[in-house]
Amino acid sequence: MIIDAISPLDGRYAGKLVPHRKYFAEKGLMYYRCKVELLYVLALDEAGLFAPLNTTEKANIQDCIDNFTDKDYQRIKEIERVTNHDVKACEIFLRERTQLRDVNMLHFALTSEDANNLAYTFMLKDYLEAQHLPQIEAVLNKLIDLAEAWKRIPFPCRTHGQKASPSTAGKEIAVFINRITRIYKELKRFTFLGKINGAVGNYSAMLAAFPDFDWLNFAHNFLRKHGLEPNIATTQIEDHDTYATYFNWTRQINNISMDLDVDCWLYISKDLFSEKVKAGEVGSSTMPHKVNPINFENSEGNLMLANSMLTFLSDKLCRSRMQRDLSDSTVQRNMGSALSYSSLGMTELLRGLNKLKINEGNCRQELQDSPELLTEPIQTILKIVGVDDPYTLLKKVSRGQKPTRAMLMELVKGLDIDQAVKDRIYKWEAVDYIGDAVRICDLAVEAAREAMQ
Template sequence: MSNDRGPLWAVSPLDGRYADRTAPLVEYVSEAALQRARVTVEVEYTIALADLQATPVEIDPDLRASMRDCYRDFDESDAELIKAIETTGAKGYAATNHDVKAVEYYLREATPERVHPWLHFGLTSEDVTNLAYRMLIRDAMESVLLPRLRAIREELTEFAHAHADLPMLARTHGQPATPTTFGKEMAVYAARVGQGIAAVEAATDSLAGKLGGATGTFAAHAVAYPDVDWPAFAREFVTDLGLSYLQPTTQINPGDDLATLFDALARVNRVLIDLDQDAWQYVSRGYLGQEAAAGETGSSTMPHKVNPIDFENSEGNLSRANSDLGFLAETITTSRMQRDLSDSTVKRNMGVALAHSLLGYVKLETGLAKVVPRESVMAEDLQANPAVIGEAIQTVLRREGNPDAYELVKEATRGESVTMADFEALIEDLDVDASTKETLRSLTPESYTGIAASLARDA
């Protein structure tokens, strides 16, 4: 059968059903993107070598520009050529069966012969690949995922401010509890997401690259040019790529920095899963109404249904992302002795974890954009649960010196169907002054929200 099939035939929904939503990540986590990043590292490394007084290679401004065009103008034909050199052979090269060596041969086609000895000089493949991956992950975070997370935080902040005063029955252990406001609950999530973003930003800024040769000793570099301060050279080269510098290492970058980032991303994803589940509950209880999309079907058999599918889809994708992020963080930080290849195939799936995260963010944003708080439903629920002001009554009575205030209110309310009239009768019989009674009579479930409104406005 033909290989020229569309997305309906994709093995993964990331490249099939959800391809339009994951498209922003293609520039950072595809194989072609990895090839381009490797070309970037190889080109800039060769130019950096030419800038050393110890080396005889000369690369004039015109050649530098043309070499940099190899990654600046990198397109599908370049990616296909590198792949061909690796898998079938091309341009007179036999199949390398090695992806980094294929990049080196690709660059030979774009440079004069006098430069060829200096391409990949003294390097091991991991010197190139660890830098390429970190540049890509950094850019994916900064250009795609972090902007989405910030947009979610902003949307939650807007909810918090817009509905700061909207009273809502709270629930602890699933049972009616001290009222809050919808805005304050959204402020909690805005704050949690903000903290998560800060952790992800810090981890992204801390991505660190290595360059040190076959076992991290600079052995090949040092034997060729023993008078060069190779660690200083490596530090400058890596930091010029926008990464921190890691030393000492074995052949590989141990991946602790990536694990830190994946752990941070998983933590903020867990916050959003919590939000997805709460939003689902709010929709289920009628606290949030959903806009019905024209032509959309909520159920194949129940025509009335408008399902909270965006929150459900978000929860599912974020859960899958966290499964992958946990596996990545655990796996990429271990390697037998100086190097084994078990991490290589695993790292090719880093984009999968990022893509599921992105899908979760997109779906959550979509869900939040569709919902509208239903004040009447929230009000009805508050009015149906007057018992929640019992906490306020017993607290005021404690203030007035009554040591049995809790027990008094508990006896009158726990397990009972309590009405506001019952509280009125209780208050009438209390041995407190008229001012205190007036304070207690003024209590309602709708008004008993503490400083929730100001907390929401501070979000």
């Protein structure tokens, strides 16, 4: 933790974001820039356009990729104080670090944006694969545990805040499993675009030097080799449209998670859920009894903040004046902040879920105390046995009222319908009126597990 940090990401929350520094700190950005430049040198070497690299040069290149140190980063910053250009500082540093005999291979015919777009893209790609997807999987696996444990527990539902037909607790958790799984699958198969095509995207400098070499095919193969798809037509910059797509999928995961945060908060407020108590924790500075749902609240707040930033990033980064302006540069440096707030929100959601308990007795009691919930199945079955307008019949005795179960059964008793139908209705209890909830829960769980394989 930096005790005088301006951002809570580097202060209060620093301990929770240690893995993120590898990707989003300034050192991480410089590392990815250097990595791009060096992978490009290796590709040039394979193409045979320059004198072959010797064993020592290749080893130096690989060592820089595998062992980029704090000292390396500090040297780049020293050079940048003179050049006032970060990418050029990386190039000069790499001349020193790799000791290439032909230093002109470094940054050959490239523009800064060739290095920059791929640096940020490799950064996002690595983060998605190593941190983001595993975090979503952790949330899904916890939700699966809850859904399977609770899939047969009857659960009171609310539509418009009012009592509605019951479900099971597990099936209501499965709704979120289903939603998160859909977006997870999109992120899992997601591929970023990249470009390495020169100052305005036409390979002009490259072709000026080697006019008979197929630079377009070279660039496309280079990008695909490293897990990207080539953006075939660009200006000086890569258009960042796939950044926006990634951020928007992330926003959608966050929106679903916020919905879950709020539902858990509400169910806790109604004593349908509760939280495990941890010794030593305090819920209020003045009310000793309090066990507050702070993880769900913290999750909601961080995800809201993340989404506001992700929305801005998605809007801004897709726009650039003519062939290039620099307004995207300072904005891109905040991508890590947006994704870090998103990660914090998901971390807090998972912490809340790990504390969550269901108050099964309260759930059952609320349903037992709500016989009016049987008006839906009663009026539905009466429709198929010829009763005229059973909806209005049940509405008269229930809407805005508090009918007892005995009142509803007495109404059924007085109807001119087959006794077998009456006997079937007499057996109904609100706690059993859960439809196909268990099977729906199982299907959602199965789909999530299949997606994560």
